[in-house]
Amino acid sequence: MVILLVVLLALGLLFVPIQIFIDTDTGKYYAGLGGLAKASFESDEKELLRVRLKVLFYEHYFYPLTKSSKPKPTKNKKTKPKRRIKFRQMVRLLKSFKVKRFALDMDTGDYVVNAKMYPIFVFLDQYVASFHINFENHNRLVVDIRNRPYRILKTFINH
Secondary structure, three states: OHHHHHHHHHHHHHOOOEEEEEEOOOOEEEEEEOOOEEEEEEEOOOOOEEEEEEEOOEEEEEOOOOOOOOOOOOOOOOOOOOOOOOHHHHHHHHHHOEEEEEEEEEOOOOHHHHHHHHHHHHHHHHHOOEEEEOOOOOOEEEEEEEEOHHHHHHHHHOO
16 A cells, blocks of 8 residues: 555656746746745845745755855765766757746847847747847846656656
């Protein structure tokens, strides 16, 4: 009975959605694992960046850009050769991600460059995603990318 529960839990985790969300206008940057875990990147007064890690009911803050006060011990172990990811596998891995939302609102600060980019952005807005060029010195990027662990595993199993 316990083995069956562990297998069902493992199978369930294969289908939990992974989400990466970036919104530069509101300052929301996070990566989440379907309501089970979420890592939010926030600005902080003391440090440049603070990471808020929330796993189920546990919440923890840490600062990844600060140096650790503990010196790292040196080990004289033989290192195993690292397995390299092939270019085709990397392309298949990137194709497994689904872009749910992409919006770019951009101003280069130069009116001539903005005017030259305007037809390109109109074409991209019609056929690719939401692309806008403005002349108001306002930049915004919204990206919502999703995947599932079984799709990631499938890219490494199928060659």
